[in-house]
Amino acid sequence: MEDTDEQRNFTRTQRLKAAVHYTTGLLCQEVAEDKDMEFSKQTIAAIAETTFRQCEIFARDLEAFARHAKRTTVNAEDVKLTARRSNALFSFITQRSEELVSSNQEQKEKRKKAGGKAKKKSDAPLESGMDEREDSNMA
């Protein structure tokens, strides 16, 4: 059983890595097109691997931050705390978070008028979208 679990984890990791690699390849392709440059495969692989490891670090940090704030849910605040080192990134994230918050509020207001459940649903995807954006930016 343990072996199978390990295998499963390993498989999952592999798949995740593959996904990251693929995404990295796409992004690199975009950048290459913009800059009229080419990315070697090793470069893409290196970037993908680095991204993957950094994601692990991020996850760990985010969890630590959330726990530090005595929460069990990773928050946008945690994400901002993680990104504070890089000014540009930090500003970008804060900006996005603000937008997200404002949009959420607007939606909430609308939902209040319309209905409760609908608002919640809209809020969830919005936040998740923002987080994804932030994450992608950070990555």
Next chain:
Amino acid sequence: MNSPDEDVSVRTLLKAVMSTEPDQTPVRVTRRQTKLESGHSKRRSARLQRLDIGLMSPSLALRSKQKQKILQSGIKSPQPGRTKRTSKGNKPLICPGVLGNQEDLDEFTPRGLLRKIILTQPDSSLVIPNRPVRDDDHEQASSPGASRPSTETFNVDLPDLSTGNITAFVKGISRKRPKKKISVTVFEKDMEAMPLQVAENQQQEPTESISVLSAGTASFSSFNLSLKTPVEEEDPKNHGLRRRAPKRKAISIEDFEEGVQNYLHKKMAGLEKSCVDPQKVLCETPGMEKFTLGLSAALPPDLTGIAFNNTELFEPPFFKSPNLAGRNTPAVHTASLHSITGADSIEEEEEEGVRRPSEVGMEREKEEGEGVRQPSEVWMEVEEKEVDEKVDVADGQEEGEEKVDDTEEDKEPETDREVTHEKNENQTEAEEEEEEQQQEVVIDDNEDEEVAEEREVGEEEERESVLGEPENMETEHTERTAVRSQIEVKEMDVDSMHRGKEYSGIFTGNRGDLVKVFESPAASRQIDRQPESAVHIFQHAEQRRASQTGGPTYSVNDPTNTTSLNQMQFTPVVEPSTPFAPEASESGRSSAPGTPRESERLSSPPSGGAPAQETPQTSAGGALGAEEEEEEDEEDEASDGAESVELSLKTPAFLRTKKSAETPASSLSTPVFLKGKVTSKSLPSAEKAKKPQQKKNKVVKADKATGLPKSLVTSVFSHFAKTTVSRDTYPILQQCLDKYFDRLSDDLEAYARHAKRKTIELADVELLLRRQGFVSDKMPLKVLIERHLPMEYRKLLIPVATSGNRVIPKM
């Protein structure tokens, strides 16, 4: 009979041989023969024996040999056999050569005897003195018939006697034989030797006897050999010890001594490394630092302080421990700081005495109740007090004044402690209130002025520093007083003094041992200390001011002080501290290796803590937190040198109870972190740490960005670099340190803010350490604490249960 005739001729020869030759291990065969002969002799009549001897008929010879063998085997006295060797004379007599006698008996013919003698010549007989006897015996034996019987009789007797004599005479022989069986080595050796002898014998006269002898000697040769060589004899005697015992003994002592030393060294090294109990370890060898990670260096100073100070968990009311610990005081201070959180910080202040605990306790209480300031104030007072004791009257005056102010200020209840404590308490409390008062009072002396200024500048910082300082009180105390005096003398700028003092004070005080240790290495360090002490006072004043002003304790000392200190620190601090430096530097240097880490840690925490909350409790909040907060505040205020601020924050924070936990942790992390990452970084942090201290000491120029003394920074850096480091690196190191501490404090502040707090707490520091990689699932913080922090700080951080269901520090 021919034999007699032969004997006569041979006899004479034999006589001569017997008389001259020493008893040699008879050719075994001869011995046996003799034995046999003796045996035979016993049984036979003299005549027969004579006949046998004389005739030496082959049958008789064989028989005799057999008998001898039997006898020999029966008679476990190999010696006789050996001695028998002497049987060259075939004299039944000869004690040593009992066997030989027997052998002789075997070879009744004088010729045979001669032969045996010749054969046995090379062999050395164990029994030498028996010569004369032999001769007699021989003569007797040689005498035809009569001699035989006499010899025989002798043989008969001799064998007994010889056996007895042999055993007695040649202990080794007798022992050897039996031992031979036991000790293979002996046997082997003998065997080895034997062939030689046997060969010799064989060469000389290959005969049955010889062969027998050889065979016999093979077994006996070992004996013989052993007999020959007394040493060997001894060996077989003690088969167990034989091989190497003697040698071992000879060497064992030396080795033992070496081993003991090594063991001690290892112990010390191990101890030092563990840094668990620097006190214990340090005392032993200054060189132990090499073995340790360098903390030992830091430890030594602590130890000295500790050694001199009470080792009780709770410091007795008596306070003001002189600079005994110098270095240790910082630790104590930090301990006190830690205790602040824990309420019973007295333990920490063992070194420093009552004050600290009072301060610490006060600090804690204040933290809880009022704010960091109190502790810092308490600190200040403590430090001041210490300083006073130590240094000049002026200092004392200042302190007294400050104390008074403190007391006034510290009206809050923490009067648990003694007056000193109360004073301290008052300080902390009254700081806020009486910052100004103190300032006024302090103005009397130059230091006072400075102090006042300092107070104004970085009350909070001071407080924090005070908090921290109490721990470092001892060392800082002296230093401070010294510094103060220096300051007075030099009349440095108040600001610089402020800062320097604050820094130094804070840094040294807060950090406690760590800081001090860290700083100590640098000459300036010590100087800083002194100024730090003064700085402490200043900081204290500042803190008070801050408190009074209602400003968040956040900025208490560190920000302003640190910044100013940082910036100006090194230089101004160095200058004034130079005079004092020599003292401190020594301690500092010694602790440098250890201190760098500490300083780093200290710096890190302060930097981290600065932004955090310390506001209300500048010092109380937790040394680190306070420091950090202060740093940040100070930074905000002074903006002279975030680094210095951080540094100053660190020191006081370190000393502070809660924060101290953080600082050590952070400092721990920093050093380790630094090591792992960039050595230069560590130095910058160290420098930063130094800077704040320096600033505190001098509080002259807030421009000094580098809060750490140059000597400390360079010493730490070179220690970790393991190679010679040029002096050009110092400015870069300082920059790195500054940046590092800045980041550290920023992070800590961010973490604290993230937790919606205003005070940097232990959790913040731990989070920082975790992020830096020092703390992980596999490496808990406690382990790091135990590994790197001196005992005082450990006590602050890790609750220890004592008798009476007491937990220290109070959780």
